[in-house]
């Protein structure tokens with residue numbers, strides 16, 4: 001039976017009712033199947049996809065029904081102004097992480113800046129900053145080879161020449177030098193979920209690797225290491241900015257102060273939850 005775009009959308013939405021974004025998910029999957037953008041679906045509701053396209057669409061709906069994140073099914077995710085490839089080797093970039101990018105752009109005004117993105121994953125933070133500030137020199141590292149490769153593909157697709165991406169276990173492979181090559185900004189969205197947190201068994205995170213999510217019994221293992229070590233890699237008056245869980249604000253501010261940072265403050269996300277803490281060296 002031939003079906004129109006409008007009927008396929010209605011059928012998909014009904015099937016995906018368990019998702020709180022059923023209509024959007026269905027549109028994204030049909031647009032991906034037909035290799036067109038979502039506005040096309042609105043313009044041509046009576047178009048009738050061919051049988052093979054309908055079969056593909058139905059397979060994608062079933063994957064979504066099974067809980068697989070839309071970004072992994074269609075292979076991309078929008079972040080800031082960029083369309084980034086994603087992979088099960090690392091985190092799908094989240095909208096709340098855009099607060100890190102916004103905050104970095106707000107605190108560092110000079111046109112030139114050496115900035116380091118630790119745990120770059122898809123490259124989201126470094127590439128967003130590089131796209132906004134062509135005069136900045138970004139370094140982006142991740143410990144997972146698949147993430148480094150993904151970030152490099154995204155860098156090439158975004159045609160950004162001011163980002164160097166390589167593999168490093170946090171600061172380990174980053175040269176510790178005096179003066180000239182220290183960083184003005186260090187930015188990180190590290191893993192910060194507690195081992196055994198029940199949220200790890202719900203939603204999209206079931207499909208993402210533990211290496212991108214989990215950080216010791218208290219969720220603070222990596223944050224402690226990054227905050228403590230960053231002081232050796234920052235210029236005087238350089239800033240460290242980290243994303244963390246909404247219940248970790250007090251602990252993270254304490255870690256910044258203990259490491260000798262000043263002007264320590266926490267920014268809240270769109271839901272008014274503690275999300276990004278920053279501080280600068282004296």
Ligand SMILES: C[S@@+](CC[C@H](N)C(=O)[O-])C[C@H]1O[C@@H](n2cnc3c(N)ncnc32)[C@H](O)[C@@H]1O
Nearest residue numbers: 090091093119120121142143169170189190212
């Ligand atoms: C929460 S994800 C963030 C990814 C990306 N920055 C973003 O915001 O979408 C954390 C990232 O840290 C990386 N990571 C975990 N342990 C690391 C380590 N020891 N050294 C460097 N990167 C690490 C993970 O592979 C993952 O890509």
